Amino acid sequence: MKTNAISSGQLVTLLFLSRIFNIFTYTPHSQTSVPGSVVLLAIPLAGIIMVALFFPAWHLIQKSKMGILEAAQTVHPFFGNLCAGIIGMVCLLMGAYTVSHFEFFMISTIYPQAESWIFVLLFLPVVAYAAYLGIEAVARMSVTVFIVVLGIILLVLVGLLPEINLVYVQSPFIGGWKMIVIGCIRQITNNMEILLFLLLVPTIRGNGKKAYIIWIILGAAMYEILSFFTLTSLGEYSATRLFPFYTAASVAKLSIFGRLDLLHIAVWVFVAFIRTTLYVYGAYLSFRILFPKVKKGWGIFLCAFLMTGVSMLNSLDMRYLSVYSRVLFNGVPFILVILLIPILTLLLGRKKWREKA
Amino acid sequence: MKLFHFIKSKFDAGLSAYEPPQEDPALSKKMGSDLMERVITIRQMFSDSGDLLIREVTISGVKCAVCMCEGMVNTNVFSKMFAQPLTNLTLEQATPQKLLEWVRSQSLLAPDQKEFYTYGEFFRFIMSGFVVILIEQLDMGIAMGIQGFAGRGVDEPATEVNVRGSREGFIEMLRPNMALLRRRIKSPHLIFELFPIGTKSKTDVMLVYMDDVVSPELLREIRYRLSKVKIDVVLETGYLQPFLDSKPVSLFSGVGTTERPDTLCAKIAEGRVGVMLDGTPFALVVPYLFTENFQSFDDYSHRPYFATFIRWLKYTAFLFSVLLPGLYVAIASFHPELFPSSLLFSLVISEENTPFPLMLEAFIIFFIFEMMREAGLRLPRPVGHAVGIVGALVIGDAAVTAGIIGAPMVMVVALTAISSFVVPSLYEPVTFLRFAFILIGGIFGIFGITLGLCAVFVNLCAINPLGVPTTTPATPFSSYAMRDVLFRWGWRTLQKEDLRVQDLKGSNLHMRGGEKDEN
Numbered sequence: 075m076k077t078n079a080i081s082s083g084q085l086v087t088l089l090f091l092s093r094i095f096n097i098f099t100y101t102p103h104s105q106t107s108v109p110g111s112v113v114l115l116a117i118p119l120a121g122i123i124m125v126a127l128f129f130p131a132w133h134l135i136q137k138s139k140m141g142i143l144e145a146a147q148t149v150h151p152f153f154g155n156l157c158a159g160i161i162g163m164v165c166l167l168m169g170a171y172t173v174s175h176f177e178f179f180m181i182s183t184i185y186p187q188a189e190s191w192i193f194v195l196l197f198l199p200v201v202a203y204a205a206y207l208g209i210e211a212v213a214r215m216s217v218t219v220f221i222v223v224l225g226i227i228l229l230v231l232v233g234l235l236p237e238i239n240l241v242y243v244q245s246p247f248i249g250g251w252k253m254i255v256i257g258c259i260r261q262i263t264n265n266m267e268i269l270l271f272l273l274l275v276p277t278i279r280g281n282g283k284k285a286y287i288i289w290i291i292l293g294a295a296m297y298e299i300l301s302f303f304t305l306t307s308l309g310e311y312s313a314t315r316l317f318p319f320y321t322a323a324s325v326a327k328l329s330i331f332g333r334l335d336l337l338h339i340a341v342w343v344f345v346a347f348i349r350t351t352l353y354v355y356g357a358y359l360s361f362r363i364l365f366p367k368v369k370k371g372w373g374i375f376l377c378a379f380l381m382t383g384v385s386m387l388n389s390l391d392m393r394y395l396s397v398y399s400r401v402l403f404n405g406v407p408f409i410l411v412i413l414l415i416p417i418l419t420l421l422l423g424r425k426k427w428r429e430k431a
Numbered sequence: 432m433k434l435f436h437f438i439k440s441k442f443d444a445g446l447s448a449y450e451p452p453q454e455d456p457a458l459s460k461k462m463g464s465d466l467m468e469r470v471i472t473i474r475q476m477f478s479d480s481g482d483l484l485i486r487e488v489t490i491s492g493v494k495c496a497v498c499m500c501e502g503m504v505n506t507n508v509f510s511k512m513f514a515q516p517l518t519n520l521t522l523e524q525a526t527p528q529k530l531l532e533w534v535r536s537q538s539l540l541a542p543d544q545k546e547f548y549t550y551g552e553f554f555r556f557i558m559s560g561f562v563v564i565l566i567e568q569l570d571m572g573i574a575m576g577i578q579g580f581a582g583r584g585v586d587e588p589a590t591e592v593n594v595r596g597s598r599e600g601f602i603e604m605l606r607p608n609m610a611l612l613r614r615r616i617k618s619p620h621l622i623f624e625l626f627p628i629g630t631k632s633k634t635d636v637m638l639v640y641m642d643d644v645v646s647p648e649l650l651r652e653i654r655y656r657l658s659k660v661k662i663d664v665v666l667e668t669g670y671l672q673p674f675l676d677s678k679p680v681s682l683f684s685g686v687g688t689t690e691r692p693d694t695l696c697a698k699i700a701e702g703r704v705g706v707m708l709d710g711t712p713f714a715l716v717v718p719y720l721f722t723e724n725f726q727s728f729d730d731y732s733h734r735p736y737f738a739t740f741i742r743w744l745k746y747t748a749f750l751f752s753v754l755l756p757g758l759y760v761a762i763a764s765f766h767p768e769l770f771p772s773s774l775l776f777s778l779v780i781s782e783e784n785t786p787f788p789l790m791l792e793a794f795i796i797f798f799i800f801e802m803m804r805e806a807g808l809r810l811p812r813p814v815g816h817a818v819g820i821v822g823a824l825v826i827g828d829a830a831v832t833a834g835i836i837g838a839p840m841v842m843v844v845a846l847t848a849i850s851s852f853v854v855p856s857l858y859e860p861v862t863f864l865r866f867a868f869i870l871i872g873g874i875f876g877i878f879g880i881t882l883g884l885c886a887v888f889v890n891l892c893a894i895n896p897l898g899v900p901t902t903t904p905a906t907p908f909s910s911y912a913m914r915d916v917l918f919r920w921g922w923r924t925l926q927k928e929d930l931r932v933q934d935l936k937g938s939n940l941h942m943r944g945g946e947k948d949e950n
Contacts, residue, residue: 081907081936180878185765196875200882204889207679210900211893214937217906218888336762336769336877343881351889 082280084213086289087220089267092349093293094223095172096264097300098319098342113301115246116257121294124262128286131272131416137427141276142416143363149423155364157415161269162360164407166377168266169353170384171398173197176346177388178395182316184339191389194382201347202378205354206371209277212351219344226337231299233326237307263405265293268412273356354378458551466567470496476550483557490517491525494567498553503560505579513562513577527568534564534573543576555633578606585611588690588712590855595732600690601712605635608707608714611692612639616700620644628657628708629665636671639695639705639714646702646933646940652897653704653717667711675706675717677896682860682887685896687719694728702931718896718932722905722916724856725749730919738919748853751846752861756797757868757880759843760789765876781837790873792836796844797866799825898939899932907937 080088131142138145143161147154177193204212246254271289275282304318307325312318323338357377358370365373388394401407420427457476462469470485477483482501487494499509522529535544545561547553548571557563560578585607588600601608609623624638636657640650656674665671668688675686689695690712695705698716706715725745730738762769763778770778785792803822807815827845830836851861864887871879894901904912911928912935914920933940 084907184878185876192875193878196879196882200886203886207889207893210937211889214892214900214902214906215885215889217908336766339877340881343878344885347882347885 079277079279080210080213080274082278082282082285084217085271085274085278085282086285086292087216088213088274088348088352089271089289090292090296091216091220091223091345092267092270092352093265093289094296095175095342095345095349097297098317098338098345111244111305112246112249112253112257113261114243114298114305116254116261117294117298117301119254120258120261120265121290123258124265124268124290125287127262127412128268130413130420131268132283132286134416134420135272135275135282137420137430138423139430142272142419143360144276145423146415146419147363148426149419153418153422157419158360158363160415161273161411162357162364164266164269164402164411165273165353165356165360166380167384167398167402167407168269169350169357169377169381170388171395171402172346172350172353173381173385174388174395174398176342176350177385178392179317179320179342183320189389190392191386194385194389197346197350198378198382198385201350201354202374204347204351205358205374205378209274209355212348212355216348219348223341223344226341227296227300229337230323230326231303234303234307234322237322237325238303239306239309242306242309243302259405260403261297263403263408266402266408266411268408270352270356272412272416273359274352350381354381357381458549458554460550461548462550462553462565462570462572464568464570466494466496466565469565472550473498473553476554488517490530491520491522493522493525493527493530495530496565498557498563498565500557500560503558503578503580504562505577508577508579509562513575527566530566531569531573545574545576547572547574555627558633559635580604582607591689591691591694591727593691593727593729593732596728597691597693599692601692601695601707601714603710603712605637605707605709608692608712609637612696615692615696616641621699626657628660628662628671630661630663632664632666634665635709636665637707637709639699639707640703641699644700644702644929644931645704648940649702649718649897649933650704653706657706665708668706668708668713668715671706671708672715675715675896677894679890679893681890681894682863683721683857683891683894683901685718685894685899685901687716687723687856688713689716690714691728697728697731701929702933718899719901720899720903720932720935721891721894721901724854726915731922735919735921739917742917742919745854748850749857749861752851752853753864754868754880754884755847755850756793756843756865757872758877759839759872760793760869761872761876761880763789764873778837778839781839784834785837786835788873789840790869792840793843793869793873794866796830796836796840797847797869800844800848801862895939899935900937903935903937907935909934909936 134142134145138148140148143154143158146157173194176197177190180193181188181190204215271286278285300319304312304322307322308315308318312321315321320335320338320342324335354374354377357380358373361377362368362373368376384398388398462472466487470487473485474483482503484499484501486497488497489495520533522533543561545556547556552574553563553572556572556574559576560580561574561576564573564575566573582604583602585599585602587598591600599611601611605625612623613621618641620641620643622638622640622642624640625635627633628636638650638653653675657671660671660674662670672684672686672688676684687698689698695714695716699705703719704717706717725742727741730741733741763782767775767778782789787795799822803818807818807822810818827841831838831841847865851858851865854861868880868883871883875882892900892902892906900907903909904916912930914924915930932938
């Protein structure tokens with residue numbers, strides 16, 4: 075039996091929960107700069123493109139029979155260290171962005187009078203502890219959280235049913251193809267979880283390719299459903315809200331429960347926790363290659379500490395959140411880690427992979 | 432980093448300074464053949480303790496010494512099966528060797544007969560209720576098990592009362608407990624493995640398992656961990672529990688306890704190992720899954736629909752007992768808008784005259800409740816009831832009338848208290864978590880509670896007692912094992928496939944009776 079091994083199903087739930095964070099923070103109009111109806115078409119198209127974009131990375135895993143970090147290390151130690159450094163930095167920034175966004179949600183919507191740094195200082199030690207316990211423990215937890223989250227989302231959606239008005243749904247072609255392409259690009263570049271998939275795929279038992287496709291389908295389906303409900307229940311009002319799905323959850327009414335935003339807060343904390351833990355773990359996996367002598371506990375603690383530092387910048391000045399967003403989702407990190415590194419590793423190590431085959 | 436290493440080295444040095452007491456070398460000394468010398472040595476080593484009885488007798492002209500501990504031997508059996516036959520014995524041309532042969536082969540002095548050669552064994556036998564005969568010129572002794580020490584009779588277990596099923600519970604003596612198990616599983620595969628534990632107490636510990644279903648890896652690991660116990664005196668299975676538990680440090684345990692022989696039989700039939708100790712009726716079950724805390728023996732006697740209902744009742748009660756006070760404090764303090772307006776008005780009315788914030792109210796009242804529970808538990812039963820009545824009057828009525836706490840808080844406390852007794856095996860972690868959630872709910876609201884829940888849950892998921900994740904079969908998910916978790920299926924379904932702990936998903940134990948299990 076492999077130690078530290080998770081099943082492909084657990085990986086799907088981990089990544090699904092991580093991706094769902096984007097859905098909660100997603101604003102149909104303002105953030106993506108495309109109308110909500112366009113997003114409804116862009117989501118499935120982006121899903122198809124994401125399957126295609128994964129091909130080089132998957133080809134590398136198949137050829138090298140190892141993870142992306144190990145494969146890059148096998149090609150050349152310097153190249154391996156460089157790749158590990160880049161991937162580790164991206165993980166670190168993604169984790170810090172998640173915490174910052176979560177912190178922003180908390181102080182803008184739930185606790186307007188609270189100090190933002192409190193959330194960072196409370197959240198990251200718990201996340202570090204979870205990462206320290208290992209990916210197996212987090213993966214086990216994610217299955218139950220997945221069921222709870224699905225249940226809560228279902229409750230919110232049922233509560234939203236009376237509010238649905240199809241008049242808000244317009245033709246996605248209203249802004250022409252350009253809008254659809256922009257929508258697709260935004261959808262793809264926001265999905266940095268593919269990096270997590272690449273980092274975690276060596277630890278899974280089962281069919282990785284199938285897991286990837288199921289995850290893309292599940293994620294796209296959930297994205298589509300939530301976008302549809304948010305758009306049709308709030309209409310253009312959603313474009314003016316910071317967190318439209320939270321607003322939708324506040325509007326939802328179910329029997330004796332006056333409001334369902336309490337459930338939304340719980341879901342938000344759960345998914346932010348899973349996502350940040352994954353990025354801390356990912357950063358640790360990458361930096362471990364650069365500093366192999368550092369023990370696991372210290373490595374994870376240092377990654378969480380660095381993440382706290384970056385997130386605290388945002389606590390001091392909320393404008394950093396948009397800086398992180400611009401840095402991470404402008405497409406460069408996505409192309410670099412999902413396309414460029416796998417393609418370069420494939421090309422530079424082609425002799426070795428051929429020998430291995 | 433250097434500072435950390437310095438502190439750690441000092442801490443480790445402090446730990447390693449303790450050395451467990453070594454066994455007295457005199458105990459491992461072999462006995463000589465001189466009877467008088469042996470008797471004197473024994474008396475010296477026993478410091479002429481009042482309970483040591485040594486009677487020197489002559490049987491058919493051969494000098495012997497009969498030794499026993501007072502109060503440990505069944506005197507009736509001793510006189511009928513032991514004293515009378517030996518007194519009436521007439522051997523022709525008797526020699527010590529002939530007497531030994533007679534005792535070995537022709538006598539039925541006791542069914543449990545053992546021979547030994549060291550003083551250590553001598554003391555272990557007589558302190559376990561054996562009668563020992565020392566014969567002149569022979570450098571050995573013969574021990575006969577006719578134990579008859581006073582003990583409690585087999586009774587209904589106080590901590591695991593059931594509506595249906597057996598009323599028998601384990602008792603403090605190990606041998607009758609073996610019989611209770613053997614009566615239920617009449618199989619040669621049921622194995623009892625006895626060995627002493629405790630450097631001074633030499634308490635008998637017993638591993639119980641079925642050798643055709645248990646994982647050898649599991650058994651090996653338990654034996655290894657128990658061999659690491661260097662406690663002087665072991666009086667309860669709770670002393671051994673930390674040695675069988677695994678990392679990480681957790682509020683929850685991967686080792687279960689039971690007082691019921693039927694429950695232990697069911698567990699060992701699933702490939703688990705029972706650990707029993709002389710002097711306590713509580714057996715340990717290793718490994719123990721989290722979901723088993725919600726199962727009781729009655730579940731399997733009730734009809735499936737009712738057993739399922741009870742199961743869900745327990746899950747709900749567990750969540751209530753952990754989260755309800757914390758959630759109440761968090762919502763009422765930070766998110767009152769989430770209450771329906773009618774409920775909110777009643778809350779405001781009842782709380783407006785109380786002097787303390789909700790979190791402090793909850794803390795005080797639960798603290799008093801725990802004090803009363805502890806007092807009621809330790810005091811004699813009639814006084815315990817009186818404590819309960821006084822507590823109910825003080826908290827339930829006087830405190831509300833005096834305006835110290837609000838009536839809804841009393842309601843929350845009562846509901847939580849009742850819920851916490853529904854799953855008694857989880858009472859300890861539940862109590863601790865309840866206080867923790869009140870604190871974080873009162874300071875950080877729903878965010879704090881959800882984050883705390885994440886920490887507790889991930890910790891629970893990391894527990895892997897002896898290679899089996901404690902959260903299985905829920906996660907990692909084992910469909911065939913789930914027949915007895917969320918729902919309790921009928922026996923027609925349950926009988927189709929036997930559960931083995933080593934076959935559960937996520938288990939590191941793959942071997943079953945030496946063969947790879949393909950389940």
